[in-house]
Amino acid sequence: AQKITQTQPGMFVQEKEAVTLDCTYDTSDPSYGLFWYKQPSSGEMIFLIYQGSYDQQNATEGRYSLNFQKARKSANLVISASQLGDSAMYFCAMREGGVDNDMRFGAGTRLTVKP
């Protein structure tokens, strides 16, 4: 069963504007972690931000913030002040339980920042 859902195959945003990339997940495990990764055209996977299921506050890392709504099982990524270099694929991922469990990825959202 699909555990991570990213419903936006592609998104466009104007440079300097904010954009929200959606991610919903499904789990019955009370302990889990949510991650966002960026994959530019060069192919590497770059970690952006992490939210633990027990974290009380939404995670933030520079221009990235995670809008964590636990009851709705959503973990949307917000990128503020978009830059041309933000154009990339963005993947949401979840790991249930401990670190030896696999991390499952969503299908990804391709973000294009327009000048």
Add this chain to the structure above:
Amino acid sequence: EPEVTQTPSHQVTQMGQEVILRCVPISNHLYFYWYRQILGQKVEFLVSFYNNEISEKSEIFDDQFSVERPDGSNFTLKIRSTKLEDSAMYFCASVRNNSPLHFGNGTRLTVT
């Protein structure tokens, strides 16, 4: 900052041949993973490895696949008899504890 390194960056092989993809995880990391990404598609989990044995594997990781940590630094993925559909980017990742995975830059495998 320490990195996960993967070699080669690109490997071309003929169908039916064996390939070994190599990874050097970050030195103090304890958990190791292989993922693959077929071009334009999602990143798929293959296998996790801890304490010199497989912790978990996906349905993709069938008998054609094996992993090994032959020494203290390398972590390898072997595909015994490659098929056309094995063509993909293969990512190695490692982590020390319950933190985000550190990915290598990947090996692009092309099976002809």
